[in-house]
Amino acid sequence: MRSFMPTKVFCGENCLILNKHLFKALGEKALIVCGRSSAAASGALDDVLAALTDEGIRYEIYNGVLNNPTVLNAYEAGGKAAEFGADFIIGIGGGSPLDAAKAAAVYATNRIEPMEIYGETKNLPLPVAAIPTTAGTGSEVTPYSVLTIDRENPKVTVKGDHMFPKLAFLDHRYTKSLPADVAVHTALDALSHAVESILCKRNSYISEYIAREAIGILGEEIENTLKYPINPKSRERLLYASMLAGVAITHTGTTIIHSMGYSLTYFMDMPHGFANGALLPPFLRRAEKYAPREAAKVFSAMHLPGIDEFCELISRLLPNIPKVSEEDAEMMANVSIKNKNILQNLWSVTKDDEKAMFLEI
Amino acid sequence: MRSFMPTKVFCGENCLILNKHLFKALGEKALIVCGRSSAAASGALDDVLAALTDEGIRYEIYNGVLNNPTVLNAYEAGGKAAEFGADFIIGIGGGSPLDAAKAAAVYATNRIEPMEIYGETKNLPLPVAAIPTTAGTGSEVTPYSVLTIDRENPKVTVKGDHMFPKLAFLDHRYTKSLPADVAVHTALDALSHAVESILCKRNSYISEYIAREAIGILGEEIENTLKYPINPKSRERLLYASMLAGVAITHTGTTIIHSMGYSLTYFMDMPHGFANGALLPPFLRRAEKYAPREAAKVFSAMHLPGIDEFCELISRLLPNIPKVSEEDAEMMANVSIKNKNILQNLWSVTKDDEKAMFLEI
Numbered sequence: 001m002r003s004f005m006p007t008k009v010f011c012g013e014n015c016l017i018l019n020k021h022l023f024k025a026l027g028e029k030a031l032i033v034c035g036r037s038s039a040a041a042s043g044a045l046d047d048v049l050a051a052l053t054d055e056g057i058r059y060e061i062y063n064g065v066l067n068n069p070t071v072l073n074a075y076e077a078g079g080k081a082a083e084f085g086a087d088f089i090i091g092i093g094g095g096s097p098l099d100a101a102k103a104a105a106v107y108a109t110n111r112i113e114p115m116e117i118y119g120e121t122k123n124l125p126l127p128v129a130a131i132p133t134t135a136g137t138g139s140e141v142t143p144y145s146v147l148t149i150d151r152e153n154p155k156v157t158v159k160g161d162h163m164f165p166k167l168a169f170l171d172h173r174y175t176k177s178l179p180a181d182v183a184v185h186t187a188l189d190a191l192s193h194a195v196e197s198i199l200c201k202r203n204s205y206i207s208e209y210i211a212r213e214a215i216g217i218l219g220e221e222i223e224n225t226l227k228y229p230i231n232p233k234s235r236e237r238l239l240y241a242s243m244l245a246g247v248a249i250t251h252t253g254t255t256i257i258h259s260m261g262y263s264l265t266y267f268m269d270m271p272h273g274f275a276n277g278a279l280l281p282p283f284l285r286r287a288e289k290y291a292p293r294e295a296a297k298v299f300s301a302m303h304l305p306g307i308d309e310f311c312e313l314i315s316r317l318l319p320n321i322p323k324v325s326e327e328d329a330e331m332m333a334n335v336s337i338k339n340k341n342i343l344q345n346l347w348s349v350t351k352d353d354e355k356a357m358f359l360e361i
Numbered sequence: 362m363r364s365f366m367p368t369k370v371f372c373g374e375n376c377l378i379l380n381k382h383l384f385k386a387l388g389e390k391a392l393i394v395c396g397r398s399s400a401a402a403s404g405a406l407d408d409v410l411a412a413l414t415d416e417g418i419r420y421e422i423y424n425g426v427l428n429n430p431t432v433l434n435a436y437e438a439g440g441k442a443a444e445f446g447a448d449f450i451i452g453i454g455g456g457s458p459l460d461a462a463k464a465a466a467v468y469a470t471n472r473i474e475p476m477e478i479y480g481e482t483k484n485l486p487l488p489v490a491a492i493p494t495t496a497g498t499g500s501e502v503t504p505y506s507v508l509t510i511d512r513e514n515p516k517v518t519v520k521g522d523h524m525f526p527k528l529a530f531l532d533h534r535y536t537k538s539l540p541a542d543v544a545v546h547t548a549l550d551a552l553s554h555a556v557e558s559i560l561c562k563r564n565s566y567i568s569e570y571i572a573r574e575a576i577g578i579l580g581e582e583i584e585n586t587l588k589y590p591i592n593p594k595s596r597e598r599l600l601y602a603s604m605l606a607g608v609a610i611t612h613t614g615t616t617i618i619h620s621m622g623y624s625l626t627y628f629m630d631m632p633h634g635f636a637n638g639a640l641l642p643p644f645l646r647r648a649e650k651y652a653p654r655e656a657a658k659v660f661s662a663m664h665l666p667g668i669d670e671f672c673e674l675i676s677r678l679l680p681n682i683p684k685v686s687e688e689d690a691e692m693m694a695n696v697s698i699k700n701k702n703i704l705q706n707l708w709s710v711t712k713d714d715e716k717a718m719f720l721e722i
Contacts, residue, residue: 001371001372001373001376002369002370002371002372003369003370003371003372004368004369004370005366006367006369007365008363008364008365008367009363009364009365010362010363010364011362011363011364011565011567012362015362204372205601206372206601209570209574213570240566240567
């Protein structure tokens with residue numbers, strides 16, 4: 001069993017400005033990688049620009065990261081970093097910009113074709129500083145970058161020890177401006193990470209205590225995402241728990257929820273956290289049957305009596321989950337069953353099982 | 362608040378042999394730093410030599426680490442590493458060899474006078490792989506090396522992000538041959554780390570959940586150290602908990618227990634863990650008064666009703682704590698009150714307070 005998480009994490013209000021000198025250690029030129037609007041709206045971009053200016057660091061901004069970034073999208077950002085001669089990359093945003101930033105850092109130092117990022121790359125990537133503006137992805141502390149490819153491979157993960165960000169700044173002020181629905185969806189993503197980590201073959205005593213802590217906090221806070229605006233203490237705890245859930249999956253990887261969720265996102269346009277949240281009830285119903293001891297750990301960490309109360313919680317968080325047609329369920333099961341995550345699931349799963357789960361959401 | 366622990370940790374039986382290829386990434390020549398006997402007796406040295414031989418790595422052994430190593434002792438080991446042209450250092454043993462190994466790694470790459478290790482050093486130390494043969498120190502995951510100086514400064518800590526070992530291998534088979542008393546003392550060291558972390562000014566929600574997990578396991582297992590031989594499951598859990606307690610103090614530092622314990626070790630020849638264990642009751646009695654909320658967290662994590670039951674536990678673990686004379690208490694308080702750890706204590710402490718605590722053990 002291995003435990004490794006080398007990212008230097010800072011938490012708390014103004015943690016970025018208070019530690020701005022750390023950027024200087026990463027170099028003299030930075031590429032900021034973000035989406036069209038959330039980095040600015042969250043206030044994180046302003047803090048980053050102030051920090052870079054104070055430290056005399058030159059920068060350019062690539063704000064073209066798409067929701068569920070494609071390989072080509074990250075490749076473009078990496079090209080921009082190389083062209084600018086960036087010494088490091090600052091990713092600001094939810095999972096999409098952070099994952100794109102981490103992949104761009106690989107492209108920036110390796111002259112490779114876009115799809116070659118899934119193989120061995122020769123040079124170390126540029127160092128990355130990650131600044132989450134949602135409380136869900138955990139990408140700021142994981143060695144993963146999830147990129148969209150095509151219909152056959154909706155999302156595929158680049159992974160490796162070289163993918164960990166060097167720095168992560170978790171300031172809950174940046175999640176204040178999150179749209180109400182995004183706050184709910186991203187919190188469900190974090191919950192899904194922690195739950196999957198426990199229901200994963202690679203679960204260990206190290207990953208489990210981390211996941212339990214995350215689930216405990218999420219259990220207490222997740223319904224607060226329904227109250228807009230979310231109070232600062234809750235936002236701080238949600239951001240902290242989503243980071244912990246990221247550390248948990250760093251140890252274990254994820255399960256079929258993630259592979260199936262990728263299909264729901266790609267083919268049915270469900271946001272990532274929404275998709276994972278919708279899949280949790282059918283997943284945990286099966287977990288209760290095939291891995292009852294582990295399922296009980298999840299309910300106990302959430303202080304819930306069992307699966308029924310868990311499903312009620314999900315209904316309150318996601319009152320309008322669209323039904324999946326027979327045809328779509330069949331098609332998506334055909335795709336998601338091929339994902340490697342299935343090997344990590346605690347019980348064996350067939351295509352028909354996945355189809356049934358899609359129909360049950 | 363910062364969280365950083367970049368050591369790659371492996372746990373489990375044979376984890377060293379299973380990951381022997383990682384040594385190759387550290388270089389072609391290794392200096393093994395250990396004490397006279399425990400590295401060999403534990404079986405760890407045999408595993409290391411087999412791994413190095415398999416990987417074609419040349420090595421020399423410095424087995425001159427003293428109990429409570431002095432600055433000069435570590436300096437000598439560092440000189441040996443430089444002379445041999447070692448690319449990395451493998452520390453095997455309890456806290457003494459691991460701390461000496463970490464300091465030797467600094468001396469090996471920096472031409473400095475022995476005491477200059479407490480200042481800024483120009484070059485990065487050699488990478489260190491740490492292999493604990495006791496379940497207590499946590500040194501395998503901390504950025505600390507505690508060295509003995511003199512009467513005025515019994516032990517002083519070298520610290521910094523450069524001090525983290527690169528690799529740590531936690532195989533509970535290596536703690537099987539621990540002498541019965543050492544097993545008890547080192548477990549008390551781990552307990553002290555976790556307790557102090559919670560009773561420390563820098564305690565945070567991150568350090569606290571780590572410390573709580575460590576205390577919970579230690580609470581369940583610590584009396585098993587009295588039964589020789591200790592069963593493998595308990596040894597595994599103790600080793601894991603001592604590592605977690607190391608991560609906890611990596612986040613927070615320690616309190617007056619450690620500074621006072623250094624005096625008990627230097628002047629009264631008490632083993633480090635014994636000294637810390639002896640100080641826990643007077644420390645927690647005061648904590649109950651001055652920091653009742655934090656003290657309650659400790660008792661609750663141990664499933665103990667309160668301080669009295671905690672003191673009874675310590676009496677069972679350490680039935681023969683030597684009394685300290687008035688004169689010695691005065692002298693040691695004069696020394697320990699100067700240690701910087703006092704600044705981290707949750708309540709303010711005078712020399713007379715420390716003297717009273719020495720008299721109470």
